[in-house]
Amino acid sequence: MSNHEHLQQHVDDICRRARPAARALAILDDDRRRAGLRAAAQAVAQAEARILAANAEDLAAAQDQGLSAAMCDRLRLDPERLAGIVGDIGRVAGQPDPVGRVLEERTIAQDLQLRKISVPIGVIAIIFESRPNVTVDTAALCLRSGNACILRGGKEAVHSNRALAAAFAEGLASAGIPADAVQLVGEQDRALLPLLLARDQDIDLVVPRGGEGLIRAVVEMSRIPVVKHDKGVCSLYVHAAADQDMALRLIVNAKCQRPGVCNAIENLLVDEAILAQFLPRLATVMAQEGVRLRADRQCQPLLPGSEAASESDWSTEYLDLTLAVAAVRDVAAAIDFTNTYGSGHSDGIISADEVAAAAYLRGVDSAAVYRNASTRFTDGGMFGLGAEVGISTNRLHARGPMGAADLCTYKYVVEGQGQARS
Amino acid sequence: MSNHEHLQQHVDDICRRARPAARALAILDDDRRRAGLRAAAQAVAQAEARILAANAEDLAAAQDQGLSAAMCDRLRLDPERLAGIVGDIGRVAGQPDPVGRVLEERTIAQDLQLRKISVPIGVIAIIFESRPNVTVDTAALCLRSGNACILRGGKEAVHSNRALAAAFAEGLASAGIPADAVQLVGEQDRALLPLLLARDQDIDLVVPRGGEGLIRAVVEMSRIPVVKHDKGVCSLYVHAAADQDMALRLIVNAKCQRPGVCNAIENLLVDEAILAQFLPRLATVMAQEGVRLRADRQCQPLLPGSEAASESDWSTEYLDLTLAVAAVRDVAAAIDFTNTYGSGHSDGIISADEVAAAAYLRGVDSAAVYRNASTRFTDGGMFGLGAEVGISTNRLHARGPMGAADLCTYKYVVEGQGQARS
Numbered sequence: 001m002s003n004h005e006h007l008q009q010h011v012d013d014i015c016r017r018a019r020p021a022a023r024a025l026a027i028l029d030d031d032r033r034r035a036g037l038r039a040a041a042q043a044v045a046q047a048e049a050r051i052l053a054a055n056a057e058d059l060a061a062a063q064d065q066g067l068s069a070a071m072c073d074r075l076r077l078d079p080e081r082l083a084g085i086v087g088d089i090g091r092v093a094g095q096p097d098p099v100g101r102v103l104e105e106r107t108i109a110q111d112l113q114l115r116k117i118s119v120p121i122g123v124i125a126i127i128f129e130s131r132p133n134v135t136v137d138t139a140a141l142c143l144r145s146g147n148a149c150i151l152r153g154g155k156e157a158v159h160s161n162r163a164l165a166a167a168f169a170e171g172l173a174s175a176g177i178p179a180d181a182v183q184l185v186g187e188q189d190r191a192l193l194p195l196l197l198a199r200d201q202d203i204d205l206v207v208p209r210g211g212e213g214l215i216r217a218v219v220e221m222s223r224i225p226v227v228k229h230d231k232g233v234c235s236l237y238v239h240a241a242a243d244q245d246m247a248l249r250l251i252v253n254a255k256c257q258r259p260g261v262c263n264a265i266e267n268l269l270v271d272e273a274i275l276a277q278f279l280p281r282l283a284t285v286m287a288q289e290g291v292r293l294r295a296d297r298q299c300q301p302l303l304p305g306s307e308a309a310s311e312s313d314w315s316t317e318y319l320d321l322t323l324a325v326a327a328v329r330d331v332a333a334a335i336d337f338t339n340t341y342g343s344g345h346s347d348g349i350i351s352a353d354e355v356a357a358a359a360y361l362r363g364v365d366s367a368a369v370y371r372n373a374s375t376r377f378t379d380g381g382m383f384g385l386g387a388e389v390g391i392s393t394n395r396l397h398a399r400g401p402m403g404a405a406d407l408c409t410y411k412y413v414v415e416g417q418g419q420a421r422s
Numbered sequence: 423m424s425n426h427e428h429l430q431q432h433v434d435d436i437c438r439r440a441r442p443a444a445r446a447l448a449i450l451d452d453d454r455r456r457a458g459l460r461a462a463a464q465a466v467a468q469a470e471a472r473i474l475a476a477n478a479e480d481l482a483a484a485q486d487q488g489l490s491a492a493m494c495d496r497l498r499l500d501p502e503r504l505a506g507i508v509g510d511i512g513r514v515a516g517q518p519d520p521v522g523r524v525l526e527e528r529t530i531a532q533d534l535q536l537r538k539i540s541v542p543i544g545v546i547a548i549i550f551e552s553r554p555n556v557t558v559d560t561a562a563l564c565l566r567s568g569n570a571c572i573l574r575g576g577k578e579a580v581h582s583n584r585a586l587a588a589a590f591a592e593g594l595a596s597a598g599i600p601a602d603a604v605q606l607v608g609e610q611d612r613a614l615l616p617l618l619l620a621r622d623q624d625i626d627l628v629v630p631r632g633g634e635g636l637i638r639a640v641v642e643m644s645r646i647p648v649v650k651h652d653k654g655v656c657s658l659y660v661h662a663a664a665d666q667d668m669a670l671r672l673i674v675n676a677k678c679q680r681p682g683v684c685n686a687i688e689n690l691l692v693d694e695a696i697l698a699q700f701l702p703r704l705a706t707v708m709a710q711e712g713v714r715l716r717a718d719r720q721c722q723p724l725l726p727g728s729e730a731a732s733e734s735d736w737s738t739e740y741l742d743l744t745l746a747v748a749a750v751r752d753v754a755a756a757i758d759f760t761n762t763y764g765s766g767h768s769d770g771i772i773s774a775d776e777v778a779a780a781a782y783l784r785g786v787d788s789a790a791v792y793r794n795a796s797t798r799f800t801d802g803g804m805f806g807l808g809a810e811v812g813i814s815t816n817r818l819h820a821r822g823p824m825g826a827a828d829l830c831t832y833k834y835v836v837e838g839q840g841q842a843r844s
Contacts, residue, residue, distance in 0.1 A: 023761060027785055109804045112795055119787070121817055200641070204817050219622070219645055225818045226647070246840040253842035339445065361835050363449055365541070373534055373838030382531045382843070383834065395543055395626050395831045396647045397819040409817045412805065413783050416795030418668040420675035421804070 003189070010187045011195045014150055015202035018123040021180035022148035026120050028177070030097040036177040037093035037140055043171030044136060044164065045086045052077060054163035055132065062156055074130050075157055085136050085164075088387055092140040095386040098405040099146045110419045118408040120146035122204040125196065126389075127152045127218055129210035132160040138207075139168050139182045141389055145407035150203065152185040152196070154210075162186070197222040205407075209390050227398055229390035231317045232262030232345035234375045237334040237360065239351035240273040246372065247278070247350045248285050251323075253374040254348075256289045260319045262391060263346045263368075263378040267314060268325045269334045270299065275327055279303050282325070291321045298327040314341035331356045335363035342366065345393060346375040367393070367400035425611070432609045433617045436572055437624035440545040443602035444570035448542050450599070452519040458599040459515035459562055465593030466558065466586065467508045474499060476585035477554065484578055496552050497578055507555050507586075510809055514562040517808040520827040521568045532841045540830040542568035544626040547618065548811075549574045549640055551632035554582040560629075561590050561604045563811055567829035572625065574607040574618070576632075584608070619644040627829075631812050649820055651812035653739045654684030654767035656797045659756040659782065661773035662695040668794065669700070669772045670707050673745075675796040676770075678711045682741045684813060685768045685790075685800040689736060690747045691756050692721065697749055701725050704747070713743045720749040736763035753778045757785035764788065767815060768797040789815070789822035 001009070025033070044051070055077040062072050077085075104116040124147045126138045135151055142149035153161040165184035173179040185192065197206060200223040208218040209229045219226055236254055238247045254265040270278055279302035286293055293306035294313050300306050303325065313324040314337070328334045331349075338347050348370030349360040357371045368378040378401060380388025385403030392398045398406035423431075447455070466473070477499040484494050499507075526538040546569045548560045557573055564571035575583040587606035595601040607614065619628065622645040630640040631651045641648055658676055660669045676687040692700055701724035708715055715728035716735050722728050725747065735746040736759070750756045753771075760769050770792030771782040779793045790800040800823060802810025807825030814820045820828035 023787070026787065106806060108806050109799060112799060114805060122787070223641055225816065227818075243840070249840065249842055257843060357837075361837075365445070365448065365544070366833065368834040368836060371835075371837045373836055373841045374843050376843035377531060377534060377836060377841070378834075383536060384528060384530050394647065396649075399831050400834050409821050411788065412790040412800075412822050413793075414790060414795055414799060415779075415783075415793045418665070418671065419795045419799070420671055421679060421796050421798035 004191070007187060007189055007192045007195055010185075011192060011199065014183050014185065015199050017180040017183060018148045018150055018202060021178040022120070022122045024178050025143070025146045025148055025181055026122075028146065030099070032175070032177070033143060033146065034093045036172050036175040037089055037143055039175035040140070040143070040168045040171030041086050041089035041093070043174065044082070044089065044167045047163065047167035048079065048082055051082060051160065051163040051167065052079070054159035057159040058157055067156065071130060071156070075132065075160070077132060077160060081133070085133050088133070088137055089140045092144050092387050092404065095144060095404055098144065098408050103410055108414075110416070112419055113415045115413045116410050117413055118405070119411050121407055121409050123148045123150065123202060124407065125150040125152065125203050125206045125224070127193070127206065127208045127210070127214065129154040129214060130156055132157045132164055134209060135161045135164045135184070136168060137387055138389060139165070141387055141404050141407060143172070143177075143181060145404045147407055148181045148183075150183050150185065150196070152193070155188045158188055193217070194221045197224060200224045207389060225397070227392050227394045227402065230393035231343055232264070232391075233267065233315055233317050233341065233343040234263060234265045234346045235267035235269055235338055235342055236265050236347070236375065237269040237328070237338070237349045238271060238274065238278060239331065239334075239349055239353060239356050240271040241353035241356060242274070242350040243352060244274070244278055244281065248281060250348075250350060250372075250374050251282070252285060252289055254376055255291055255323050256321065257376055259321050263375050264319075265375055266316060266318050266322075266324060267341065268323055269328045269337055270325065272298070272327050272329050275299065275302055279325075286323065289321070291323050293323055293325055295325040296327060299325045317343070331359050332363075335360060338364050338366070343393065345391070346370065346378040348373060348375050367391070426613070429609060429611055429614045429617055432607075433614060433621065436605050436607065437621050439602040439605060440570050440572055440624060443600045444542070444544045446600050447565070447568045447570055447603055448544075450568065452521070454597070454599070455565060455568065456515045458594050458597040459511055459565055461597035462562070462565075462590045462593030463508050463511035463515070465596065466504070466511065466589045469585065469589035470501065470504055473504060473582065473585040473589065474501070476581035479581040480579055489578065493552060493578070497554065497582070499554060499582060503555070507558050510555070510559055511562045514566050514809050514826065517566060517826055520566065520830050525832055530836075532838070534841055535837045537835045538832050539835055540827070541833050543829055543831050545570045545572065545624060546829065547572040547574065547625050547628045547646070549615070549628065549630045549632070549636065551576040551636060552578055554579045554586055556631060557583045557586045557606070558590060559809055560811060561587070563809055563826050563829060565594070565599075565603060567826045569829055570603045570605075572605050572607065572618070574615075577610045580610055615639070616643045619646060622646045629811060647819070649814050649816045649824065652815035653765055654686070654813075655689065655737055655739050655763065655765040656685060656687045656768045657689035657691055657760055657764055658687050658769070658797065659691040659750070659760070659771045660693060660696065660700060661753065661756075661771055661775060661778050662693040663775035663778060664696070664772040665774060666696070666700055666703065670703060672770075672772060672794075672796050673704070674707060674711055676798055677713055677745050678743065679798055681743050685797050686741075687797055688738060688740050688744075688746060689763065690745055691750045691759055692747065694720070694749050694751050697721065697724055701747075708745065711743070713745050715745055715747055717747040718749060721747045739765070753781050754785075757782060760786050760788070765815065767813070768792065768800040770795060770797050789813070
């Protein structure tokens with residue numbers, strides 16, 4: 001058998017198992033799905049020794065291959081992190097049932113009763129990199145919402161992912177739920193991906209989570225609908241009528257609290273009217289926080305130690321302690337700048353002016369728009385969605401933080417007494 | 423300039439104009455959008471002579487090329503049909519505003535106020551065949567929901583589409599709305615399609631409407647999210663506890679009233695318990711209606727004049743007066759048959775039994791599931807959505823009849839008093 005045939009057979013096998021599992025899950029009661037999650041949590045906890053041993057193998061290989069300390073840290077599991085993962089499953093089990101909600105209900109033509117009801121999507125493939133907790137989090141969210149999932153993790157975490165997925169599936173099976181509800185792609189060959197992403201009859205949704213390269217590749221290859229979790233080029237706009245102390249506090253929070261995440265800011269827009277007053281204070285605070293500044297021609301002279309920004313800076317996701325600063329004439333210019341250069345993730349205005357704030361909140365076309373708050377709140381937990389699959393940068397189906405409810409679609413149920421269309 | 427360069431330039435030009443128009447539309451008040459639609463309706467009505475002359479050119483070309491009478495009929499406009507199209511625009515203008523609805527509202531972490539608000543998707547491309555009314559209907563629905571649209575119609579209707587789109591855009595411009603809000607792709611070369619469908623930065627959604635070939639091609643080529651309007655292989659299931667008179671009436675309606683549409687039935691499932699009693703009556707009624715029957719081995723002997731069905735019949739969209747008939751053991755078998763062979767469009771059970779009906783409505787995974795009613799009701803107008811973009815066979819974003827509200831996405835608006843994430 002050629003390698004291609006081998007990969008094809010592996011994909012065929014996974015796809016063949018997924019749909020029956022999805023059909024079985026779709027009609028399971030909430031109690032059964034929650035019991036399955038609790039059994040999975042218990043099984044993962046009980047497999048601790050096995051999981052940590054597998055993780056040690058991955059870490060050893062990572063060190064051999066010279067992966068960065070940051071990468072190794074993302075990969076590492078320890079008893080505390082594993083307890084956190086187990087706790088996450090419990091929290092997902094505790095969320096309200098996203099399935100079977102009546103979204104709309106009305107009497108339509110000829111007195112037919114129509115209800116629009118949330119139902120699982122079906123089979124969901126998650127393509128992700130490095131962090132092994134994603135394996136369990138996404139499996140739990142898929143099960144909570146009645147979906148079967150196909151998980152394809154990164155090569156670095158292969159042993160950890162296998163141990164975690166095996167324990168999770170054993171837990172499900174012990175609660176009478178088909179173990180095929182959670183399938184891990186065993187084969188690590190990259191040539192498998194296009195074969196998997198061609199199966200639009202068998203897989204209903206693909207969620208890529210990871211770097212830009214992975215996401216681009218999935219979008220280009222996939223015939224299956226994709227909800228992507230792409231980069232965040234976020235900004236804050238300090239309006240002329242801003243409380244400048246508040247502005248400085250929020251900039252520090254949005255830039256420095258965790259610079260490596262997608263809802264941290266990369267750009268700061270400052271109203272022309274307050275440049276002379278605000279920028280020197282900004283320079284002092286940013287220097288204290290160790291933030292490098294790149295500024296446009298108007299701002300640079302007022303920001304000691306800043307470098308000149310080029311146009312590409314406005315669309316760059318630094319993911320570190322660098323901040324690009326630009327002057328804008330007014331709210332309209334701030335909106336235009338944000339819509340042009342930002343990635344439509346999370347952006348905010350700091351202003352005490354109701355009219356300016358309303359124009360900004362309406363005009364900025366991002367998944368989350370803020371007034372007088374840090375962009376760092378864009379997160380399923382913070383938004384009250386429970387655990388999250390990630391933060392969608394799609395405009396369709398799900399936008400922004402994506403929870404279990406976003407893993408549902410709907411159907412129309414129409415009940416009559418013999419009505420025919422005339 | 424090579425043909426490829428010429429097409430590329432045409433696509434570049436269209437894409438460059440679309441986003442600014444979408445940004446302008448997104449912040450227009452409802453009154454302005456409705457005024458734009460009324461002006462467009464008036465402009466289309468006033469351009470009657472020009473539009474009918476253009477349509478006559480298309481019809482002459484169609485007859486020269488030997489298009490079928492049915493195709494020519496779909497292409498034909500007359501004063502009455504044009505008045506219908508104008509009336510449709512008015513009805514879309516009269517629908518409630520789908521933009522700016524507060525979908526969710528709650529207090530989240532640290533007393534932040536969160537609202538989830540419906541907003542336009544942005545730029546929508548509609549790829550369609552033959553019927554010129556689609557040009558105007560989809561332009562009206564896109565404008566109603568604040569979206570810019572790029573329309574690509576069929577070659578047969580090129581003159582009609584140009585005249586309609588030009589009148590529509592003139593109407594918009596007269597009401598102060600950017601004419602680029604509605605752009606018709608002028609170039610008919612099929613090589614343009616892949617160039618257009620690669621522009622995922624400029625176009626947010628593609629809706630293909632037409633035959634299977636068109637839809638498959640769009641899904642395969644597109645990097646842009648697709649909501650497809652694919653075929654309907656629909657069924658009715660006559661349960662053992664059915665009112666058989668009602669069943670016969672509904673079968674006649676669902677099969678015969680308009681056999682060429684996607685919500686007509688192709689399959690009939692009959693409970694084993696009532697074969698001997700029900701099938702002879704079915705045969706008589708179907709013969710009166712001129713319906714040809716293809717039946718499985720259990721049913722064929724009880725259906726005089728029927729042919730033997732093969733497995734491929736169960737997944738065939740006949741679009742004519744042919745009906746495939748199969749016996750099923752019970753509700754579970756009916757559900758399984760429908761989920762296996764149907765296209766997930768519209769399916770129904772006829773039964774007086776509450777338990778059986780509930781199991782069917784829950785278990786059948788279709789966009790619309792019916793009890794004791796004809797499947798022919800699956801339609802935006804009938805469901806109370808107003809005019810429809812079509813009937814989505816996607817599971818994501820929009821499923822089933824798709825109205826103006828389904829041309830919206832949402833954003834989260836978060837307002838605070840200086841909250842930073844801790």
